Structures are given as C-alpha cells and as structure tokens.
Amino acid sequence: MTHPVIAGVDGSASSLEAVEVAAREAHLRGASLRIVHAFGHQSAGHGLEPMTQGVLARAEERARAIAPGVAVTRSVVAGEAVQVLEIESRSASLAVVGSRGLSGFSGLLLGSTAVHLAGHGQCPLMVMRGRPDPAGPVVLAVDGSEAGAGAVEFAFTEAALRKAPLVAVHVWNTWSERAYEGPGDPLNAAVVDAEHLREAEQHLLDESVAAWQEKFPEVVVERSLVRSRIRPALIDASGGAQLVVVGARGRGGFTGLLLGSVSQALLHHAHCPVTVVRGEE
The missing domain is CATH 3.40.50.620 (HUPs)
Incomplete structure (x- = not known):
C-alpha cells in the first residue's frame, strides 16, 4: 500500500x-x-x-x-x-x-x-520555492555519498513520474575532500593534479547514476560535471528547472549534523521547489 x-x-x-x-x-x-x-x-x-x-x-x-x-x-x-x-x-x-x-x-x-x-x-x-518551469528538468545534486543515495533514487522516480528529463549535477573543485590515487598529496590543493581529479569526479558522477539509469531507461539523463563553488553552482542550476532534489547531508558532512550547508542554501535560495531526502541512519 x-x-x-x-x-x-x-x-x-x-x-x-x-x-x-x-x-x-x-x-x-x-x-x-x-x-x-x-x-x-x-x-x-x-x-x-x-x-x-x-x-x-x-x-x-x-x-x-x-x-x-x-x-x-x-x-x-x-x-x-x-x-x-x-x-x-x-x-x-x-x-x-x-x-x-x-x-x-x-x-x-x-x-x-x-x-x-x-x-x-x-x-x-x-x-515550494520560486517559479518552477513545468517544461524544465528535474535537477539532481550528486555528491557520491552513501547518504545521498536516497536522493538519487527519489530524483529518478520523480523524473519518471513527471515524464521529465533529469540533469544530474556534480560540482567539484580542487578543494574536493575525496582522496584519489595520483601524484602528490591529494589533500594539498597546491599540488593537486586538476585533470586527474576531474576524471575521478566524472567517474563518481557516472557511478552514482549508472545503476538508476538502467532501472529507469525511459528517463533522459544529462550528466553535468561543473568545476565551481558548490552552493552557487547548484542554485544557478535550479534556474529553469521544475524541481531540485538534494540529500540532507552529503560527503564531507560532520557526524551528528542532520542537514548540510548545501541543502540549507538550496532551501533558502533555489529558483524552484526543493526536495530534501534524508539518507539511511
């Protein structure tokens, strides 16, 4: 039921x-x-x-x-x-x-x-926020975290129900907290191999949506890898969308906090409605 x-x-x-x-x-x-x-x-x-x-x-x-x-x-x-x-x-x-x-x-x-x-x-x-575009896509904020998996599922389900395209957005920069195997110290932004990091972040994005894209073949998916500051980039992506979907707390969140700064920023500043999906406890 x-x-x-x-x-x-x-x-x-x-x-x-x-x-x-x-x-x-x-x-x-x-x-x-x-x-x-x-x-x-x-x-x-x-x-x-x-x-x-x-x-x-x-x-x-x-x-x-x-x-x-x-x-x-x-x-x-x-x-x-x-x-x-x-x-x-x-x-x-x-x-x-x-x-x-x-x-x-x-x-x-x-x-x-x-x-x-x-x-x-x-x-x-x-x-409910802003002025959603009924012809626009469902925008999914992808962070690759286990906590964000519920948001991915919700976004694909919602896009299928609405018969809307889905734009999966993953924002990265040289301060990304995800370690990777490569030359130099991955935690030192001064020596980060930006191209290698970009490839790692593209892989994260692809991996996050691949399985769900197979489960929802009817959903047209655009994968968008953006090098920028996370909050402004996602707020900008909400323009022209009919809905933005984000996890409550994602990668880099502090233990014990139930809502991250990215989710809060979208709740306050997105240009369309926002759905926040909590991960499993």
Missing part, C-alpha cells in the same frame, strides 16, 4: 500552492492526500473552529480541482507545526509545505522550521 502524501496548510497562498502540488504528487503516485492543519496552544479559544474549517475547506477544494480522483482526508492537530509534521511524516511517502505562512508555518524559511523538518522528518520534504 502506498503511503499518503501530506500537505501542511495554514490558509496562506503559499500553503494552498503546496496543497495543489501535493495533490499532483499523490495522483502521480496513486496515493491518497492528507491535509494537515496544526494550531499552537496559544490559538485555543480564539474562534479556532470556524477558521480551521474554512482553511481546510479551501485546501480540499483546491486539491480536488487539481486531482479529482485522489482520496483526500483532513487532519487537525493541536501542537506546533514543526512537531506535528515531523510526527505525520512517519507514515507518509512525501511531505509538501509552502515557503511562507500565516500562523503555524510563519517564517518557514526565515527560521529553523524547514531545516528541522528536512533534517528530522521521516520522509522526503518538498518545499
């Missing part, structure tokens, strides 16, 4: 956009949609019931207009949005939230909420 897609709503325009996207995702997956509205304890006793029902009714109306065949349920939970969605994510295939909110999701990308959900949620988190 396919786990449901969940959408966090508070009545804001951004959260209603998230509901529409979540409804499409549920339709593509053959899954149900669960609309989740969280309210803090400070909201109790302030006309909560009529407001909540209005929020949910508008959200469900938008969802049914987008995907009339998808089964929709509502969930109203007392508690802070971040904790509520973290719990809801345990039984979901995907969580979708807006980038701005009115109450429970207020300041989503200005504070720690998105970072917390991306780092602690039990399913992939899609955050």
Whole structure:
C-alpha cells in the first residue's frame, strides 16, 4: 500500500500552492492526500473552529480541482507545526509545505522550521520555492555519498513520474575532500593534479547514476560535471528547472549534523521547489 502524501496548510497562498502540488504528487503516485492543519496552544479559544474549517475547506477544494480522483482526508492537530509534521511524516511517502505562512508555518524559511523538518522528518520534504518551469528538468545534486543515495533514487522516480528529463549535477573543485590515487598529496590543493581529479569526479558522477539509469531507461539523463563553488553552482542550476532534489547531508558532512550547508542554501535560495531526502541512519 502506498503511503499518503501530506500537505501542511495554514490558509496562506503559499500553503494552498503546496496543497495543489501535493495533490499532483499523490495522483502521480496513486496515493491518497492528507491535509494537515496544526494550531499552537496559544490559538485555543480564539474562534479556532470556524477558521480551521474554512482553511481546510479551501485546501480540499483546491486539491480536488487539481486531482479529482485522489482520496483526500483532513487532519487537525493541536501542537506546533514543526512537531506535528515531523510526527505525520512517519507514515507518509512525501511531505509538501509552502515557503511562507500565516500562523503555524510563519517564517518557514526565515527560521529553523524547514531545516528541522528536512533534517528530522521521516520522509522526503518538498518545499515550494520560486517559479518552477513545468517544461524544465528535474535537477539532481550528486555528491557520491552513501547518504545521498536516497536522493538519487527519489530524483529518478520523480523524473519518471513527471515524464521529465533529469540533469544530474556534480560540482567539484580542487578543494574536493575525496582522496584519489595520483601524484602528490591529494589533500594539498597546491599540488593537486586538476585533470586527474576531474576524471575521478566524472567517474563518481557516472557511478552514482549508472545503476538508476538502467532501472529507469525511459528517463533522459544529462550528466553535468561543473568545476565551481558548490552552493552557487547548484542554485544557478535550479534556474529553469521544475524541481531540485538534494540529500540532507552529503560527503564531507560532520557526524551528528542532520542537514548540510548545501541543502540549507538550496532551501533558502533555489529558483524552484526543493526536495530534501534524508539518507539511511
């Protein structure tokens, strides 16, 4: 049985956009949609019931207009949005939230909420950002780490569901932390054989996507090896894309941290929606 897609709503325009996207995702997956509205304890006793029902009714109306065949349920939970969605994510295939909110999701990308959900949620988190190009590719940030393998699988699956091309981007530079067999000290940028390192990074990229390309032969894949600073290069790659997929924490991440700087940079600055996929514990 396919786990449901969940959408966090508070009545804001951004959260209603998230509901529409979540409804499409549920339709593509053959899954149900669960609309989740969280309210803090400070909201109790302030006309909560009529407001909540209005929020949910508008959200469900938008969802049914987008995907009339998808089964929709509502969930109203007392508690802070971040904790509520973290719990809801345990039984979901995907969580979708807006980038701005009115109450429970207020300041989503200005504070720690998105970072917390991306780092602690039990399913992939899609955050609505920018203006996605519906004809654009799914962009996958490849780092070659074991933690990033889930992002590779998700990106190929998503590209297949959307019937979209996939651009697998791997960014490297002479400060790449991956050691390689070659002349000189691989950890000393001053003596790095840049061409040899480029070949090693190309091999990493090829190896990361080869098996999944065989499993999804219908997906047109472009492999893009970019020599640059990682965060600006991936933000730039998000322009003209319909979705960017990234692992929560990749190569070079510090033990114990649940979300890396690259993931955070994309959550704050990407030009299209971002999905963060956590690796296996």
